Amino acid sequence: MSRAESLTVRAPSPLWTFGLLRSELVTTFRRWRTLALLGVLAAVPVLVGVAVRIETKGGAPSGRGGDGGGPAFIAQITNNGLFLVFTALAATLPFFLPMAVGVIAGDAVAGEANSGTLRYLLVAPAGRTRLLLTKYVTTIAFCLVATLVVAVSALAVGALLFPLGDLTTISGTQISFADGLGRALLMALVVTGSLTGLAALGLFVSTLTNSGIAAMATTVGLLITVQILDQIPQLHAVQPYLFSHYWLSFADLMREPVYWDDLVKNLELQALYAAVFGSAAWARFTARDITA
């Protein structure tokens, strides 16, 4: 890193931002905590795949699988391993993925404050806005990596345990395997997008406190609260504004033609959450006294 240079230059060069971002990314992804979270996420598809495999080993596919519930698409896994990707995303999106994101986002600023490194970060002429942006981008990068870890692990398990090939969309039409893979990638991106709102919320919470644990717990607590509120039918008037309300809309990508309405609503809502809580985090972080 160009430390000598940055000491002399008062207004940091744009390249400095990338240097900061790179060091942030390396720090975040080298943490044992991050690796453990990714490991847990990678294990979920393995679990689902093995469970479905054992369940259907007798030859008879569990035709009634869809009646009782279970994650979306689970009935189709035995016919096509690619569906394990969709199932795994549907299974991890309500809780595992956002929990991991909550941990990373909550830790972003408060964790630095907690360990007493925040003021040193600010002594280097990063600027608070820039540091905050870097933290947010790092969190989004984690969202993407976490989603891809789930998807890739699911694809590997699906390919190992189940046949692959042309697949039937939920609308009953057939698409080629390549098309299916493309849709799986698109789904992963949409799922990443679905987490950006929560990431901003977590970052805001993180600027409020000096305790990393408190910020993580608050973010994950908020997540659980919102998920519960989204289940109460009497609250249907506010539910469209809860960040998790349209999360499962990524499954609409498996319709033919794709049903965009809810997907677009989801991304709009995430953008709104990112804007509101991102700017709130900025207002808080640039105005507060850094004591740790």
Place this chain on the structure above:
Amino acid sequence: MAPYESDDSTNAGEADDLRSGRRKAARYVVPVAVVGVAAATIGLVPALADSGDPSLPKITAQQLIEKIAKSDVQELSGTVKVSTDLGLPNLGGLESGLLSGAAKGRDGSSADPTSKLTELASGTHTLRVAADGQDRQKVSLIESAAEYSLIHNGKDVWGYDSKSNEVYHGTADQAGGKKHKDEVPATPKDFADQALKAADDTTSVTVDGTAQIAGRDAYRLVLKPKHASGTTVGVISIAVDAKTGMPLKFTLTPAGGGAAVVDAGFTQVSFARPAASTFDFTPPKGAKVTEEKDKAGKGGERSHRTAPSQKDLGKSGAPKVIGKGWNSIAVIDSGAKGGIPSSSGKGNLSGFIGSLGDHVSGKFGKGTVFSTRLINALITDDGKVYVGAVTKDALVKAADAGR
């Protein structure tokens, strides 16, 4: 945004403190403003998008009805939103369980169209429809992360339930794709056809201005029962596409006021030919396929299961009909003494169902009235069933007269 100078407030005086405190507070204006803009957008955009009713050349009700009759839309695709609010008691998931449970039987498949489309009888649903000529139609019921599709392609009728991965297969000349579609009206056109069939000299039909439905200019046709004393039907409004004459939206408001009982309308429609692959269906590997069996024995049962909204609209079939137009009442002699609806079948349910009705008595004897916001049914203790889109009093009167 310039990087914040973190050292500018360390040695500030009191006045500076105050000023910087104010400046700090001012930053919170940004998130508040974002919330405000978002709220305003959510509130205002639908109002702004509603650019007023389009101006279209004048047309008489007669001409409009002819336009609908002549309408020959063969190719279309679109999204339909159907809301039905019959005012059935809210049983949570129970009523759908009862409906599909009754329909499914032991060997039934969840992909059987009769069991699936009865779900439309309550709540709000999104459907996608596509059609390409007489031989190829598709209706899909959009569910959360799943879909139920009914595909008619040539002589095949396929039902595919993606949630349970079950397939139902029938043939068109045996069962008739049309017939499947007729069982439960889903699109605005189906509803409008039923309503217009029922419209006779007891109905006042007028054209009431224009509307914009799914981005298309439409005339609004209003059907009103002339003698509104007996019937529960208030107003039926049908929005008819000005170019093609296809009904785009159907709304039935009960005489008692309140929300519409049936509200079915396109939210998006296109009259281009849908891709041919839309109608191709091959059962996925490993899916459980149920072939249609000879349903002769089940025919009677099926008529009970159809959505009640259909019965009132002049399509009573075999039962005797008293009255005329909107006041008509179907009389079914079930022959079962005891006054509990034979159609509900299951013995352990009869007590429960009986408790949902009101007990009435009159010259005809005693009976139970089951009411929804549209359809009322009187089941007398001697086993006669009077059903119609009429008020409770009209049912009792009919029963009295029937004696």
